[in-house]
Amino acid sequence: MNVPAAWYLVLAAVLFGIGAFGLLTRRSALIMFMCLELMLNAVNLTFVSFSRTLSDVAGQVSVFFVMVVAAAEVTVGLGIVVAIFRRRRTTSVDELSEMKG
């Protein structure tokens, strides 16, 4: 008998927490993107767990679309990081304060 989906849901919640903590505390834009990927993966894991619990493939379709959007997001996000690095020679979000009031 397979382990209950709740185990995987708790694992996903913890993974989401680690990703959120990293996003809030790290200052390199690249590392923040990686933490964002951790959070997206936690949500994907939740979708797949519920898909198994409800025996419905719709959860897996959602994960499929999340992956596509994540790929697009990383492409544009890293493009922005490269553009910022060209102007400012840094990827630390602390030093990007032009829009500070």
Place this chain on the structure above:
Amino acid sequence: MIGVSYSIGAVLVFVTAALLILVGAVGVLAVRNPVHAAMSLIMTLFGVAVAFVAQSADFLAAVQVIVYAGAIVVLFLFVIMFLGVDRREGVRVEPLVGQRALAGLGVGLTVAGLIVLLARSHWVSGAMSVSTNGAPLATGSGNVAQLGTAVFTTYLYAFEATAALLVIAVVGAIVLARRERALDEEAA
């Protein structure tokens, strides 16, 4: 739930996936070199792929390895090396006072809330499938067939929209990362 024995294999797979995921995730946070963080991210992504296989999402596990561990992490590494930012970030300094404590508190509360919610709620489970006409979730190649059928019938418009999204993202990334020729000539 207590007293039910799960198969030793399933528990072993879960523990393996959990270890890969958690060690990798903590690695992304803790290491200072961005290249090492990307390597830890690969570890987590493989752990998630293991969890996908264990929950009969075989196709997604393959896509996870190809798209995430393959394309996305390679993109990260490419940008890290292209920019030459593989020097260390001082993780010890804390520019905002109390930032870490507050972040830890907020995240801890969120995770605890999620787990409490999980422990207190009851879900309907069983053969409730709408998108597969009541058929149970298939594994192996059946999983690919089910997913493909759902994507190309029920979710066809969403699928077409993702095609447009990907094209827009690629064009946007090229526009953002392209070097302005006029600026280059000025500088030269």
